[in-house]
Amino acid sequence: MSRWGYFMRRALLSVPVLFSVMTFLFLMLRLGPLSPVAARLGEQASGADVTRLREQLGLNDPLWQQYLDFITDLLTFSGESWVVQANRPITEIIAQLAPTTIWLGFWAIMLPLFIGIPLGFYAGLHPNSKSDYVASVSGILWLSMPNFWLAVMALAFLRQTQGGGLLGFDWYTIGPDIRSITGTPDLDFLAYGDVFGVTVPTAIDWMAFLTDFKLILPASIILGSASMATEMRIGRTAVLETVNSNYVEMAKAKGLKSRSIVWKHIFRNALIPLVPVITNEAFILIGGSVIIEFIFNINGLGNIYFRALTQGDLPLAGALVFMFTLIIIFLNILQDFLYTIIDPRVGHDR
Template sequence: MLNYFLKRLVGLLPTLLIVAILVFMFVHMLPGDPARLAAGPDADEATVQMVRKELGLDQPLPTQFVQFFGRMLQGDFGTSMSTHRPVSAEIGERFMPTLLLTFTSMVWSVIFGMGIGIISAVYRNQWPDRLGMAIAVSGISFPAFALGMLLMQIFSVDLGWLPTVGADTWKHYILPSITLGAAVAAVMARFTRASFVEVVSEDFVRTARAKGLNERVVILKHCLRNAMIPVVTMMGLQFGFLLGGSIVVEAVFNWPGVGRLLVDAVNTRDYPLIQTLVLMFSLEFILINLVVDMLYGYINPTIRYK
């Protein structure tokens, strides 16, 4: 297990290098001149050229990439072109609201999604199954931005129960977390149901029932553990998607997180900020997948890494 973990950590470097190259290329292909945006619409060409030189955009692209990647390896992610503050400081101020929102969304979506999936599998082809899967299909089909605006209209504008913007109190997390986690809960419900239906038909489940064990013990002890491996895989992937997919929800609710920060960075063509944020999202996916793989050994001790 330790050797597997160390090999995966070493494998992060080439993956991050490939992602860094692709991100650097795509960012510099964005339309618009960041030097012109930084100098202002009324600046003359001499001023724009001076700003371009100060930002280092007058150098060849390979030179810019080598400088960016070299600073990144030293923990220096550059300075924001729009705010002239360190990129690490900009992201540090916005990271916790996004992480808390993602964690809140993940907790309730996993609880409800797995609950609906287990109930649907136990009462397969009966009305609880049909109702649960209908809810799941609705959650997947409804776009996040439309759901967010609908929730704001009902619970904020019409009823006045919940706030719409900000992240100051626990009430601010309710509507964004529901919007962000609705699709995840639906996916978890369908995936859990499929995994449980497969496990319930196994011989060891019939043997456990033949021994006279309580149905609750059979479901929660025997079925749950064996059905958890594919569910945990999906859970890890969905958590990564939540971190990256919070961009739309944060834009709808004007949430002070890194998703909103990325939207603003794209609008201002803030190259260092865009590159660092995309690399951060990529690293989060890689680390989450690593954690999920390590959890396999604890869920099912028969799994061994060679």
């Protein structure tokens, strides 16, 4: 089977996965104890108002008809929110909140990539050294602490620094001044212009950029902390295994320079076990962003997904899960593609 044929097969097999996820979510919310009518109208609503809203939302229709409408709205990217932002198109809600979650997720991925992997590789190239012990112990300790606990501790610590009361520095005034360590970044640091009829970024306000970066930095560090520790430990182990391999010994015997051996033989082959770790970060970011955005009061997709679940907003929760599932399936296929690039021995002939 060719590479593209394999990818097409994986894409087709993803269809029943999507429908299974959507069916489970529909049954969980529709047959569960949550009532979108009660969440929207409150406990003091009259019987006439309840009946009118149930009819408006289609909750009086047969269950199979509700399921078909639910799936149709997902596949056509239509539908409106029931409770959280009542009667507003879901596409508008996602378009408004997605940049904030992308901003958080971008830094939550970049920090582990540029901190965890280099530290792991350095520890693997210098085994049994002080730096190796420090990196290994810190990675184990960091990995053992849950994100929600780290988020609460980080907020408590940073709030104590206001006015220079703790350790002699004030997080609020270091760099750009901020009034609060929680909240949603503005993300208005880009200026747009018309270039040949296309709207593109033409300038950047660096102070606004640094302000948004500072506001999201604690949340992104906490969100990416588990990935950073995992990448560091796996990277160290991969380097240790690669350094003692036969082809590295052969490269040394041929007299190749140490830098060439590290970059062409050790680094590339040590990346192979890190590919699933890096791509699977999407699972951590999607699940973790719900908790982190709620704790840091960030108005993003994770926060509104939590509100949609707890208030029985079936169309909004379903649309977000549908989008998250598509992203995860795409990253799984991308993972297979990266394997074939990094490791030429991997094929899809069987």
